[in-house]
Amino acid sequence: MKRVVITGIGMNNALGLDKENSFKAICEGKSGVDTITLFDASALSVQIAAEVKNFNPLEVVEAKEVKKIDRFIQLGIKAARDAMIDAHFDEKLNTEEFGVVSASGIGGLPNIEKNSILCEKSGARKISPFFIPSALVNMLGGLVSIEHKLKGPNISCVTACAAGTHAVCEAYKSICLGTADKMLVVGAESAICAVGIGGFAAMKALSTRNDSPTTASRPFDKERDGFVMGEGAGALVLEEYEGAKKRGARIYAELVGFGESADAHHITTPTLDGPLRAMKKALKMAGNLKIDYINAHGTSTPINDRNETSAIKELFGNEIPPISSTKGQIGHCLGAAGAIEAVISIMALEKGIIPPTINQFVKDDECDLDYVPNHSRKADLKVVMSNSFGFGGTNGCVIFKKVD
16 A cells, blocks of 8 residues: 655635634634625524635636636635645656545535526526536636646545545545546635525524624534534645655655545434444554544534544543544534645644634533643644544545654
């Protein structure tokens, strides 16, 4: 089996437009959740979200291209560009052996909403010719490959909130199978629009603490009442270890394990068994290494947090590592969450800091682990795990190890 390492990372979210500022704010316990500004949400039961602030699409694409591509793609292009710059490819790349795996939960939902309204009001002939290419999930990977001239495999994962994690797994497989030498993973989401917020609100999945946005998302807290929608993007450059070493690349971490599973139970009600099997598979592949930190899926929904806690307890027994969820700060970025949280996990490994779980106010007897409450913690981290679980009962787990 080939060794696969991460040599470039990038992310943007509600707490920053780059990885360093984002991670710093996360570790300081800040929250990026606020009242929605991307559309008028005053008539909805949920009026809060974790929006990416001060993002200027003109810094990413030319003015004539802005209206042709959805915001999720713009955010993804920025994260992917940052990761490629971070990887410092000085040599001439063999772009035919360099692929892309993109991930998103629902792609260009704001444009789907906008054009559906236009169609209803003025007829189908008024639909923008840019509508379809702006909204398709795989256009993210397509445009990223065009920008960087990457001609290897081009795959898109659309597995709800596990998509970003599954994208990392797919990139690993491509390198191990020899279908590519290097892979760029990019997960992006921007579904903060009336249909997106209204849809999840109708499912009772979102927190309704409109009067207190920064304390709305409370992963593992007894009074959690749902997640807060977030947006943003995460990107990682994966390459084979020997090649990375030969070119003198900065190696952030090695991807030593991953696990994928299905609940095969219910579309929106998760089980304990599915997440447990995903984590168990990842741990077995990693050679049952000692895990020093888990970046939990931790959505702040009652059943997910309880199930994830139980699955972790069953898997780790009496040696349960510290756990935290960063969704209280940057919201739940749906299909981008796995990629963003992989970046956060790798940065935690690199810097020796475990991000906190903010908004821990009331202890829940069913969620009784060490969630690193409210304040970040310094730690000697060697191996970290990141979990993602999605609607449809689809689960993903990845394990990263520091390379000596």
